[in-house]
Amino acid sequence: MSRSFGVDLRGIIELLSQHLYGSPRVYVRELLQNAVDATTARGAGIGPRVLVETPDVTGDGTLRVSDNGIGLTEDEVHTLLSTLGRTSKRDELGFARQDFLGQFGVGLLSCFLVATEIRLVSRSVHGGPAVRWVARYDGQYDVTVDNDARAEVGTTVTLVPGPDTRHWLEHGMVAALAREFGELLPAEIQVDGEVLTVPELPWSRRPGESTADLRERLSGYCERTFGFPPFEVLPLDMPAVGLTGAAFVTADAAHPGARQAHRIYLKRMLVGDSVEGLLPDWAYFVRCVVNSSALRPTASREALYQDETLLAIRDELGAVIKDWLVRLGATQPDRASALLARHQLGMKSVALVDDELLRLVEHWLPFETTDGNVTLRQFRRRHSTVLYTPDVDEFRQLAPVAQAQGLGLLNAGYAYDSDLLKRLVEVDGQSAARRVVARELLAAMDAPEPLAEKELLASVRLAEAVLQRHECEVVPRAFDPVSLPALLITDADNERHRDAERVGEDSDPLWAELLGQLTSSTSTASRQLVLNTRNPLVRRLSELTDRSLAELTVESLYVHALLQSRRPMRPRDTAALNRSFLDLLDRAVRR
Template identity: 50%
Template sequence: MTADQTPHTFQVDLRGLVDLLSHHLYSSPRVYLRELLQNAVDAITARRAEQPDAPALVRLYADGAGLRVEDSGIGLTEQDVHSLLATIGRSSKRAGTDGIASVRAEFLGQFGIGLLACFVVAAEIRVVSRSARTPDAPPVEWTAREDGSYTVRTLPDIARTEPGTTVHLAARPGSGEWLTEEKVLSLAREFGSLLPYEVRVGDRAVTDLPAPWDRSYPSPAARRVALAGHCRDLFGFTPLDSIDLDLPLAGIRGVAYVLPSAVSPAQRAGHRVHLKGMLLTERADGLLPDWAFFVRCVLDTDSLRPTASRESLYEDETLAGVRDALGAAIRDWLAGLAAGAPERLEAFLAVHHLGVKSLARHDGEMLRTMLPWLPFETTDGRVSLEEFARRHPVVHYTRTVEEFRQVAAIASAQGIGVVNGGYTYDTELVERLPEVRPGTPVAELDADTVTAHLDAVDPARELALSRFLSVARATLDPLGCDVSLRSFHPLTVPALHLDDRSARHERARADAEEEADGLWAGILGSLRGSAPRARLVLNDLNPQVRRIGALDDPGLAGTAVEALYGQALLMAQRPLRPADSALLNRAFAGLLDWATHDGESHKGEKKA
């Protein structure tokens, strides 16, 4: 049996194709108008490539029941209609088509299915066209219906006397709202405000050129005000500043608006990209480096490649290059602020320091430019590293917010400058400060450093309190905490709880060992090292500590030490372990019992 070698032609279900376009390729029926504008603008571009003085006008007329779009473009002959409009996927912009291929780079459309998009709102499409290349050819009419059928006929010259094309849409049932004059005007302005040719809906203008970033203004201040208004109209916020995006080699002109409030780096950006004047997308992804999440861009380009739906950007080498170039433009803007506009820079960093810190981690130039300006939480308040380093001979830092909270008040009172390195990127940046400020000592703060800055107590005084200190050490030893006595300010702080990462790791290991079974307990026990333990530093200058130290009752003294330990943990905003919570409850109950018992004893004495 011989196989059938007869060639066959695919049969296209136009209803199914329209459903595919409206529900899967395009995000909304509104794109139909963009496709109509695109075809009209491309037709004018093609005609002007051959006739530079040809008129350039697109007019739209809508009444809810239908839409008429007229252009002064290249037009079509009857042969063009059969080969282009009646062949799905064929485009007049495709390479090899006479007259138009030579200027293909100037066209907006690249995929040849734009006219079919009109079926998402239209039951019938009628095209009347007259060719500018063959002026003697009569006008031709092509009528297509959503069932896939079409007719073609020639018309008398009077049907269209000038070259160009008119597209008539008859609304589908339920789609009339898309063809009202106000809706068409709104969509036309949204998509086509930057198109290079005059576009009007009825008598109302659509195009608004030059673009706001290309207009002349009487002063830089007037320009900033005008761009701020443009940002409000476009994005709904008043920007902190605006950044010009002028990249001739990449074919890009536009502006980036700096957000007035902090946003999450993970938040999706809403960049608006126009392709040769036509709005491509309002939600461009991948346009900027990840660190530049603090700006929203609007730009026009002729170099980026759209996806098939023309609603997003195609990820390729060109987009990667543009992304790097736009990132460099924003980086240059930041460097310019640092060099000549410190007030504007401070206002920016007060909101968006996180993005700049992220950039500085990977960009040596930005690190040198911005690190001295970046704000950090310190024992001197929120200041820049440059200012902080001028005040302190050594820049100490903690790796966690928890560590900073433990020591901030005491370190400040002792004159120790400490930077909170617990926030995102901060530790890494503080450690790199010597790269920007050579010779600046930077050191991680540990418990020994803090203790060394506290005043030692007179040996005779410590000897007199030896019994009390023995009770205190015995009380806290099960918690993995040592006790020492020092004199420090402020006097209102009775005790200071100090530990570091090594001490916390050892404490976590010990807790796990207690809860583990025999095998794991043995393994964890073998990991026990010589790591330093946490330390409760009692303040000998504090009146409350002095009264506790003078107690004769060891049990009461131990309960009071537990209370001081719990208070120190709470002051440091430390998370409490179950053992810590149990200790606090026990100390509270013990002190309450003692106070109640003591009060009853006094009452009995008075009665006697």
């Protein structure tokens, strides 16, 4: 035996207020939406009008909303108003009709967020007597035929507030909400006799208006709506998806993780002014205001439904922004450079998948290099192959040495930089860019002069013995700048080999053997301390007769080079830092 589900109306109201709608303020939107849909259903030629009367006019504390729409018969009242989820806004097959704002059949229930009783009087355009419907918060309703209740075709809804919700029906609140949600609706909306609707969309070009005047007017609209003067205004017109509006590029730098906040209208009814998901993630520096007839709202009508239409519109809007960026780089290079500097993360991210923007970034975005802050194109003109390091600290360490040796080095340690250079290799070939290995600098350094090398031979052997516990080899070289006594070069492969050895010591034999095969290396040193034989301090190492002082000096040079490299310090390195500093301090004090 089949049975029907029972519905607890109070539970449904609690569900709407706490989980579906973000605030009771949406009741005004739902009332306006139902009224405008009723006028749409009646058809053209009637002069659609919605009259809202607050307690200032009604005089009894109630709110009254009247329209000259299609109206309801007694049967329609029973079928549509008293069944949760049933809506008149569907075709004969049950599919949602696209010319209406609402599609879900729960809008009128939102009035219970602020009212304990809803009274409705309606006369249908199809004839028959007027009908009175009264619904209460406890789930009970009455329907009576009252031919004197309303003379004209249309509907009047009256809300009786609860003791704690009267402020939601006050004139100031209702007028503000009606203007916010409905000022662009294609019907005349009045609140206590004041017309709130405007005849045109704010971004539509007025007769005889120039492009410059339109941009100035939209810039003012952006400041009022989003709170910032735009860097650029991009008109949006996509007839295929029924979308018009404007995109505003922010003048100030924005964080890539910031929430997108767009102002969205669906069929000229405001969905929200902080709606996300309209643009691709990389376009975080753009804010939009649009009206669309194709996008679908969620059941709460406070967000957009993620469907194929939204994905297509998102891609199309992304293409509009990208095309504008390319044109800007070709026609206004100074503005393009300024924009890229402010929004470089977003530009870099899209340049990874778009060759046109890759060229734009290459031409106008500055990078940190040994030649100063220059664009990638300028750097490539000076150096046939872009040598780069993906680590900021490594660049800081190697840049002075590379510059002194006449090598060009680029810092690719920031977000997307390494990926951009890899993409450049894919587009322009293997010779376009290459990651530099720190050991390559050894090949560019001069061998020490024979006399200096001979004088330092004993010191180098002493240094190797001292630094053996740090797994560090010692290599003498002659390089600039002379002021740098030593350079620490780290071999990442050998560091992994050392780490694997330590793990293997505590592992079972099979796992230890596997680690050994994966990390086999011909060299056991994970670091190299390159002593600069041109540096006066290094040259004086050979003059030290006190072995303990010589060992202390070597360890101090190692710690100094380690700090210069900005590498993480291991416990043994921290111990060496403390030991060398305190011992040198003790020697200085005892003198």
